[in-house]
Amino acid sequence: MARQILTLNQISVKGLERLPRDCYEIASEFSHPDAILLRSHKLKPEDIADTVLAIARAGAGVNNIPVAECSRRGIPVFNSPGANANAVKELVAAGMLLGSRGIVEGIQYVDTLAAMDDKAEMNKTLEAQKKQFKGSELVGKTLGVVGLGAIGSMVAEMALTMGMDVVGYDPALSVEAAWRLSSEVRRADTLSALFARCDYISLHLPVLDSTRGLINQELLSAVKEGTCLLNFARQEIVDEDALVAALDEGKLRKYIADFPSPPLIGRDDVILMPHIGASTDEAEDNCAIMAANQLKDFLENGNIRNSVNFPTLVLERVTGCRLSVTNENVPKILGSVLSILADENINVIDMLNKSRDDIAYNLIDVEGHTTEEVLGKMRALEGVINVRMIGDCA
Numbered sequence: 108m109a110r111q112i113l114t115l116n117q118i119s120v121k122g123l124e125r126l127p128r129d130c131y132e133i134a135s136e137f138s139h140p141d142a143i144l145l146r147s148h149k150l151k152p153e154d155i156a157d158t159v160l161a162i163a164r165a166g167a168g169v170n171n172i173p174v175a176e177c178s179r180r181g182i183p184v185f186n187s188p189g190a191n192a193n194a195v196k197e198l199v200a201a202g203m204l205l206g207s208r209g210i211v212e213g214i215q216y217v218d219t220l221a222a223m224d225d226k227a228e229m230n231k232t233l234e235a236q237k238k239q240f241k242g243s244e245l246v247g248k249t250l251g252v253v254g255l256g257a258i259g260s261m262v263a264e265m266a267l268t269m270g271m272d273v274v275g276y277d278p279a280l281s282v283e284a285a286w287r288l289s290s291e292v293r294r295a296d297t298l299s300a301l302f303a304r305c306d307y308i309s310l311h312l313p314v315l316d317s318t319r320g321l322i323n324q325e326l327l328s329a330v331k332e333g334t335c336l337l338n339f340a341r342q343e344i345v346d347e348d349a350l351v352a353a354l355d356e357g358k359l360r361k362y363i364a365d366f367p368s369p370p371l372i373g374r375d376d377v378i379l380m381p382h383i384g385a386s387t388d389e390a391e392d393n394c395a396i397m398a399a400n401q402l403k404d405f406l407e408n409g410n411i412r413n414s415v416n417f418p419t420l421v422l423e424r425v426t427g428c429r430l431s432v433t434n435e436n437v438p439k440i441l442g443s444v445l446s447i448l449a450d451e452n453i454n455v456i457d458m459l460n461k462s463r464d465d466i467a468y469n470l471i472d473v474e475g476h477t478t479e480e481v482l483g484k485m486r487a488l489e490g491v492i493n494v495r496m497i498g499d500c501a
């Protein structure tokens with residue numbers, strides 16, 4: 108029977124093509140889907156049917172998904188790290204240029220000349236007025252990058268090639284991300300040290316409980332006078348009252364962001380875009396392909412790559428029948444699962460077990476076949492969250 112994939116946003120066709128129609132039905136309405144594929148749709152716990160085995164986010168941020176609830180229910184949530192990083196980097200480059208030159212103001216001024224039909228008069232007027240749109244160059248200025256993951260590291264690299272000095276701050280930097288980073292990026296030990304010395308600051312960290320409102324009044328009051336703050340990460344990372352105060356006081360010269368909000372719209376010192384950081388053909392394709400591939404491999408093989416709540420676990424198939432077991436990360440459960448198989452004379456050929464936070468996940472390849480009754484015994488064990496037969500088990 109074909110698996111049903113519920114799409115809650117428009118997903119690039121190139122990604123959907125990874126899910127062949129003879130094995131997958133894809134639609135924006137299913138009452139009992141096997142999986143959900145989405146972008147920024149705000150997913151409520153009650154909208155996740157009991158049949159859902161996995162959720163894939165074609166994009167980076169997963170703050171629109173109730174991840175803790177998914178973990179409790181044993182549902183892996185996947186994202187597509189890095190797949191839209193270049194798109195965001197390019198928009199940040201545009202944002203920095205919009206912050207350094209009177210581009211937006213100049214364009215708006217030119218639009219006011221539409222009624223002037225004398226070309227010579229127009230030239231004379233704008234040559235006289237253009238001094239108000241003078242800016243400064245990025246070369247030699249200092250950019251602070253907060254969050255040096257997939258996007259932040261690319262933004263840092265781009266700024267270096269534009270002749271800027273780059274300072275970075277990331278207390279949770281992964282080893283992989285550190286290897287990607289240019290040695291020319293200088294390290295700030297604290298956020299306030301970064302805020303005190305940069306002409307431009309660009310945010311590239313996720314919104315988490317620990318980062319919500321991170322850019323607060325204390326930091327913004329210590330910012331170098333005339334700094335331009337760029338936020339292409341998430342609105343919630345910046346405390347809006349503190350931001351407005353810093354702009355009103357002239358501490359911040361400009362705020363350039365991908366997240367409009369009523370108190371910010373219409374201000375001369377704010378440039379807002381409608382959350383288009385990842386809206387390029389290339390990023391939409393890359394994210395959808397990565398998300399669909401990960402979903403397919405999970406549904407067909409139980410493998411987990413790029414999950415935000417499950418451990419990475421990939422096991423080559425050696426038999427037709429594979430079992431996946433998700434359980435609370437406590438002792439003895441795996442032993443009990445294996446005892447059930449042993450009692451049934453079912454031979455284990457290969458297996459892998461990994462844990463992450465409160466979740467343990469196991470793939471067990473068995474010889475021959477197994478039955479729903481055996482799985483029922485496993486499901487009845489205390490601490491087992493779900494058990495799935497994958498492949499030719501019946």
Ligand SMILES: NC(=O)c1ccc[n+]([C@@H]2O[C@H](COP(=O)([O-])OP(=O)(O)OC[C@H]3O[C@@H](n4cnc5c(N)ncnc54)[C@H](O)[C@@H]3O)[C@@H](O)[C@H]2O)c1
Nearest residue numbers: 167168254255256257258277279280312313339340384385
């Ligand atoms: N505007 C857009 O359309 C758009 C597109 C893609 C991503 N995003 C946002 O950008 C965020 C980053 O994306 P990414 O692909 O670079 O993710 P990533 O996971 O590769 O990098 C995030 C980095 O932030 C760091 N970090 C975590 N907490 C931090 C803290 N308190 N201070 C400083 N750094 C911290 C992490 O260690 C990591 O290195 C996403 O979570 C998403 O919210 C926005």
Ligand SMILES: O=C(O)[C@H](O)COP(=O)(O)O
Nearest residue numbers: 146147165166167168385
């Ligand atoms: O986190 C992300 O990947 C971005 O915010 C992109 O969101 P989108 O897929 O809705 O454009």
